[in-house]
Amino acid sequence: xxxxxxxxxxxxxxxxxxxxxxxxxxxxxxxxxxxxxxxxxxxxxxxxxxxxxxxxxxxxxxxxxxxxxxxxxxxxxxxxxxxxxxxxxxxxxxxxxxxxxxxxxxxxxxxxxxxxxxxxxxxxxxxxxxxxxxxxxxxxxxxxxxxxxxxxxxxxxxxxxxxxxxxxxxxxxxxxxxxxxxxxxxxxxxxxxxxxxxxxxxxxxxxxxxxxxxxxxxxxxxxxxxxxxxxxxxxxxxxxxxxxxxxxxxxxxxxxxxxxxxxxxxxxxxxx
Numbered sequence: 187x188x189x190x191x192x193x194x195x196x197x198x199x200x201x202x203x204x205x206x207x208x209x210x211x212x213x214x215x216x217x218x219x220x221x222x223x224x225x226x227x228x229x230x231x232x233x234x235x236x237x238x239x240x241x242x243x244x245x246x247x248x249x250x251x252x253x254x255x256x257x258x259x260x261x262x263x264x265x266x267x268x269x270x271x272x273x274x275x276x277x278x279x280x281x282x283x284x285x286x287x288x289x290x291x292x293x294x295x296x297x298x299x300x301x302x303x304x305x306x307x308x309x310x311x312x313x314x315x316x317x318x319x320x321x322x323x324x325x326x327x328x329x330x331x332x333x334x335x336x337x338x339x340x341x342x343x344x345x346x347x348x349x350x351x352x353x354x355x356x357x358x359x360x361x362x363x364x365x366x367x368x369x370x371x372x373x374x375x376x377x378x379x380x381x382x383x384x385x386x387x388x389x390x391x392x393x394x395x396x397x398x399x400x401x402x403x404x405x406x407x408x409x410x411x412x413x414x415x416x417x418x419x420x421x422x423x424x425x426x427x428x429x430x431x432x433x434x435x436x437x438x439x440x441x442x443x444x445x446x447x448x449x450x451x452x453x454x455x456x457x458x
Contacts, residue, residue: 195268366417
């Protein structure tokens with residue numbers, strides 16, 4: 187049966203690589219990106235549908251969800267892949283810290299707005315996290331917008347921990363209704379995810395350092411595996427993966443009450 191696969195952050199890096207690897211004849215591929223030029227180029231190359239959405243604006247995320255729900259009766263795979271490391275603390279038009287919104291709040295909103303269709307489709311939801319959840323996070327559930335203390339790397343680590351907490355709570359709430367959710371670490375990939383970051387991170391992920399990094403296709407491997415294999419058979423829903431195996435996350439990722447609190451606060455922030 188033909189499937190519909192939606193990938194956000196698909197105009198570059200891991201998302202673009204995954205899109206190319208998932209462009210199977212007969213399936214419907216939908217690529218979502220911020221850059222009109224890059225997103226449309228990928229879509230044309232793969233004969234895929236495309237949507238232009240900037241996750242720093244939640245009104246655009248709502249428009250995306252409405253457009254997807256209207257156009258596709260079923261969505262079999264939703265890959266929440268958009269994200270990145272930002273530079274200084276900056277608030278979006280919605281009043282939230284940019285790293286938190288782009289990496290967690292926007293994909294949370296998109297997923298929850300599509301939840302009825304995802305449940306009906308018995309969909310797989312894949313969230314791109316990072317091992318930064320273990321080494322960079324200094325998580326404070328009472329300061330999600332990092333108003334008290336901010337650093338670019340900490341904000342990114344916190345957001346990547348949010349991806350895992352969201353995955354686990356999504357599975358708890360909707361696993362019995364048909365959803366299969368997973369988070370994964372792609373590895374240290376040579377991509378443009380640090381384009382808006384500070385000079386130190388740009389240097390760390392720059393041209394010379396890229397010699398020692400994974401290619402976007404290598405980074406996309408676990409995403410593609412999760413999207414094409416059998417949840418409950420090949421992999422366990424609700425878990426965090428690296429290199430196709432369950433990986434160890436931040437100890438906070440295994441606190442159900444924290445995952446539930448993050449969900450409730452996120453829902454209040456986006457008025458779901």
